[in-house]
Amino acid sequence: MTASSPMVLSLLLFASLTALLVLAPRASSPPLPLPLPVVVGDEEAPPAAGGGAAGSSGGGAGVEEGPEDLALSRRVTLDASEGAAVASKVAFMFLTNSDLTFAPLWERFFAGHADRFNVYVHADPAVRLRLPPTPSFRGRFVAAKPTRRGDPSLIAAARRLLVAALLDDPANAYFALLSQHCVPLHSFPRLYEALFPPKAAHHHRLPSYIEVLAGEPQMPARYVARGDDAMLPEVPFDRFRIGSQFFTLARRHAVLVVRERRLWRKFREPCLPESQDSCYPEEHYFPTLLDMADPAGCTRYTLTRVNWTDSFEGHPHTYAAPEVSPRLIAELRQSNSSTYEHMFARKFAPDCLGPLMAIADTVIFKD
Ligand SMILES: *[C@@H]1O[C@H](CO)[C@@H](O)[C@H](O)[C@H]1NC(C)=O
Ligand SMILES: *[C@@H]1O[C@H](CO)[C@@H](O)[C@H](O)[C@H]1NC(C)=O
Numbered sequence: 027m028t029a030s031s032p033m034v035l036s037l038l039l040f041a042s043l044t045a046l047l048v049l050a051p052r053a054s055s056p057p058l059p060l061p062l063p064v065v066v067g068d069e070e071a072p073p074a075a076g077g078g079a080a081g082s083s084g085g086g087a088g089v090e091e092g093p094e095d096l097a098l099s100r101r102v103t104l105d106a107s108e109g110a111a112v113a114s115k116v117a118f119m120f121l122t123n124s125d126l127t128f129a130p131l132w133e134r135f136f137a138g139h140a141d142r143f144n145v146y147v148h149a150d151p152a153v154r155l156r157l158p159p160t161p162s163f164r165g166r167f168v169a170a171k172p173t174r175r176g177d178p179s180l181i182a183a184a185r186r187l188l189v190a191a192l193l194d195d196p197a198n199a200y201f202a203l204l205s206q207h208c209v210p211l212h213s214f215p216r217l218y219e220a221l222f223p224p225k226a227a228h229h230h231r232l233p234s235y236i237e238v239l240a241g242e243p244q245m246p247a248r249y250v251a252r253g254d255d256a257m258l259p260e261v262p263f264d265r266f267r268i269g270s271q272f273f274t275l276a277r278r279h280a281v282l283v284v285r286e287r288r289l290w291r292k293f294r295e296p297c298l299p300e301s302q303d304s305c306y307p308e309e310h311y312f313p314t315l316l317d318m319a320d321p322a323g324c325t326r327y328t329l330t331r332v333n334w335t336d337s338f339e340g341h342p343h344t345y346a347a348p349e350v351s352p353r354l355i356a357e358l359r360q361s362n363s364s365t366y367e368h369m370f371a372r373k374f375a376p377d378c379l380g381p382l383m384a385i386a387d388t389v390i391f392k393d
Pocket of ligand 2: 360361362
């Protein structure tokens with residue numbers, strides 16, 4: 027029995043060191059009783075830690091992994107077990123740089139299912155959120171760094187959310203990345219049953235829902251955005267993939283992502299100044315990595331519907347209040363896949379909250 031105590035002691039020491047690292051930059055936050063990576067944020071997102079706006083050129087400041095990021099992802103390697111005895115949960119990970127306007131809609135989606143989900147928020151610390159978090163979001167802010175579009179800081183933020191969610195609750199079995207512009211298209215039970223089919227006896231081979239595409243017209247330009255051979259030898263062009271950053275990963279793939287360094291080192295390299303229009307590393311890193319690591323474990327479909335018709339400067343169509351209707355919800359749910367439905371949709375402008383709430387119970391959560 028006593029033989030195991032040095033092991034236990036060193037684990038405890040490691041855990042408390044990690045806790046120090048996580049909490050140190052936020053000395054003003056009340057200390058947490060456990061080494062949770064979740065930072066308590068009461069009414070607002072924590073103020074900017076590193077000061078000022080997102081980094082200048084050459085990779086945003088948020089790309090750098092501090093000792094806290096590294097220590098946390100190392101802990102994940104100790105904690106990679108699957109199949110907890112309690113009910114499996116879904117981790118909803120919100121990546122945002124503005125108010126969580128749709129929080130009331132998500133609250134209605136979550137209501138009555140508290141034992142089946144966890145929320146995590148990565149809020150760009152350069153932006154002050156004006157809306158106070160609603161109950162499910164309160165105290166669920168992870169230690170965040172600045173994020174910028176077309177820059178690997180979005181990948182770094184997603185990795186940070188995954189680490190926080192992996193460490194926070196071993197029952198988290200799926201990890202859904204969402205933005206402040208995402209809305210649910212179905213009820214929580216419908217999502218849960220789709221993710222955890224009652225007939226699937228073993229949850230350890232559940233698939234990841236991530237879009238994985240090849241042969242898209244913009245890919246040659248995206249591939250050379252850091253220079254002609256910059257991705258070699260790790261990523262030859264024929265292994266390079268594209269897909270939406272809004273994935274829902276199974277736990278084993280979430281662990282794989284946060285432990286991965288080889289491709290991440292490549293994708294975090296800044297794009298050439300003349301290639302900024304082709305610089306969307308967050309649309310390539312995850313599909314490329316997962317298609318290399320476990321192609322059979324990915325559905326290749328995303329659960330999050332988006333409308334690219336008449337897209338403008340890389341932004342998809344943003345729905346405005348007058349467009350919200352029961353018909354729109356029905357259209358957005360339709361998928362080209364016969365197997366997978368869309369469970370979420372983007373992008374919705376803040377003024378859609380009222381019209382969406384008005385049809386929440388009668389349309390969106392009625393399925
Ligand atoms: C997609 O957006 C276009 C406008 O860019 C719109 O006309 C079309 O109705 C939208 N499609 C769906 C399914 O909402
Ligand atoms: C379905 O496939 C068609 C043809 O490839 C495409 O135009 C359409 O956008 C797809 N719809 C969805 C919901 O992905």
